[in-house]
Amino acid sequence: MEFKEAKNKFVQTWGALGSQWGINKTMAQIHALLMVSNEAVSMEDIMDELQISRGNASMNLRALMDWGIVYKEYKAGERREFFTAEKDLDELAVKIARERSKREIKPALKILKEVSSIDSKDSAEEKHFVEQTSKLYDFVLKADNMLDKMTEFNENWLGRLVLKIMK
Amino acid sequence: MEFKEAKNKFVQTWGALGSQWGINKTMAQIHALLMVSNEAVSMEDIMDELQISRGNASMNLRALMDWGIVYKEYKAGERREFFTAEKDLDELAVKIARERSKREIKPALKILKEVSSIDSKDSAEEKHFVEQTSKLYDFVLKADNMLDKMTEFNENWLGRLVLKIMK
DNA sequence: TTAAACTTTCAAAAATAAATGAAAGTTTGT
DNA sequence: ACAAACTTTCATTTATTTTTGAAAGTTTAA
Numbered sequence: 001m002e003f004k005e006a007k008n009k010f011v012q013t014w015g016a017l018g019s020q021w022g023i024n025k026t027m028a029q030i031h032a033l034l035m036v037s038n039e040a041v042s043m044e045d046i047m048d049e050l051q052i053s054r055g056n057a058s059m060n061l062r063a064l065m066d067w068g069i070v071y072k073e074y075k076a077g078e079r080r081e082f083f084t085a086e087k088d089l090d091e092l093a094v095k096i097a098r099e100r101s102k103r104e105i106k107p108a109l110k111i112l113k114e115v116s117s118i119d120s121k122d123s124a125e126e127k128h129f130v131e132q133t134s135k136l137y138d139f140v141l142k143a144d145n146m147l148d149k150m151t152e153f154n155e156n157w158l159g160r161l162v163l164k165i166m167k
Numbered sequence: 168m169e170f171k172e173a174k175n176k177f178v179q180t181w182g183a184l185g186s187q188w189g190i191n192k193t194m195a196q197i198h199a200l201l202m203v204s205n206e207a208v209s210m211e212d213i214m215d216e217l218q219i220s221r222g223n224a225s226m227n228l229r230a231l232m233d234w235g236i237v238y239k240e241y242k243a244g245e246r247r248e249f250f251t252a253e254k255d256l257d258e259l260a261v262k263i264a265r266e267r268s269k270r271e272i273k274p275a276l277k278i279l280k281e282v283s284s285i286d287s288k289d290s291a292e293e294k295h296f297v298e299q300t301s302k303l304y305d306f307v308l309k310a311d312n313m314l315d316k317m318t319e320f321n322e323n324w325l326g327r328l329v330l331k332i333m334k
Numbered sequence: 335t336t337a338a339a340c341t342t343t344c345a346a347a348a349a350t351a352a353a354t355g356a357a358a359g360t361t362t363g364t
Numbered sequence: 365a366c367a368a369a370c371t372t373t374c375a376t377t378t379a380t381t382t383t384t385g386a387a388a389g390t391t392t393a394a
Contacts, residue, residue, distance in 0.1 A: 024351080024352065025352080026352075026353080052353075052354090053353060053354045053355060054354085054355075055353070055354060055355065055356095056352080056353050056354070059352095079361085079362075
């Protein structure tokens with residue numbers, strides 16, 4: 001396999017993986033492309049390599065920047081903007097975890113708390129509902145806190161964590 | 168908020184959350200419904216509560232059973248089948264982790280290994296590509312192994328893990 | 335063996351999500 | 365202030381995913 005083919009395969013695979021995890025394909029592909037580029041890439045080049053429209057490129061670059069995993073870069077003497085990805089994987093994982101926690105887990109916790117707080121009166125059905133949703137609330141809260149703790153580690157947290165777990 | 172409303176809110180929220188994580192809405196809703204039911208539910212009732220077609224119910228129940236998080240149950244004297252969800256959350260998390268690892272992470276690892284194995288010849292561009300994808304391979308492998316380790320813990324792994332991490 | 339009671343399948347339809355591209359908006363150099 | 369160079373927005377189109385429902389399949393009881 002030669003470079004160009006490998007690069008393409010990587011970008012496509014990452015894109016497909018992204019969509020399985022609720023991140024749109026183009027967003028994941030752009031990120032993949034930037035991850036393996038040794039220098040900042042212009043929007044023009046991104047459009048060209050991924051065969052996507054200007055609007056699509058623009059919107060997804062914006063989204064990636066909102067997630068804090070892609071940065072704008074300015075080159076001296078160049079009018080247009082260039083983009084680079086966060087390449088440190090620990091940092092990347094932390095940022096993704098934070099963002100998903102904020103966007104999805106936190107709101108879900110709010111709902112869980114709400115629905116588990118009804119008074120279950122007397123029926124077994126209602127009692128079971130409250131019990132189950134309360135357990136779920138505790139579980140999700142604990143998992144979310146774990147993510148928070150991980151982000152505090154920050155340097156090479158995954159490696160350290162693996163060590164700890166394996167005892 | 169009264170029971171019926173709370174239950175509905177829970178099912179809807181869980182469904183929305185599912186789709187953000189690459190699991191289809193109905194599948195997540197059925198699972199939610201079964202999670203909070205104190206007894207096994209017939210397909211008829213599932214169709215009725217979620218307002219979905221027979222085919223949709225059937226296919227998604229099948230998928231949930233493939234994931235190992237929903238079970239068929241037979242009631243004495245009843246012709247039709249009833250369904251229950253895995254209600255133990257540790258067990259649930261373990262099964263989901265295993266399944267996603269098998270379906271998504273393992274294949275991704277294979278591709279990463281492949282593309283990071285090209286010989287990078289001389290250009291800085293190619294060297295950077297190989298370096299980045301190799302790092303990614305190591306990272307994903309480590310994360311996946313961590314999931315495996317967790318599944319071995321099995322009893323209340325999340326709680327124990329939280330204790331360990333917080334030292 | 336038959337038919338009633340139930341489940342599964344899958345081609346087609348509907349719903350949802352993503353992409354396009356032209357127009358509007360910005361920024362920068364002169 | 366102007367216009368060239370570039371970016372963003374968003375209504376419309378396109379692609380993808382999910383759902384439907386009728387037909388085919390299966391199981392069970394008599």
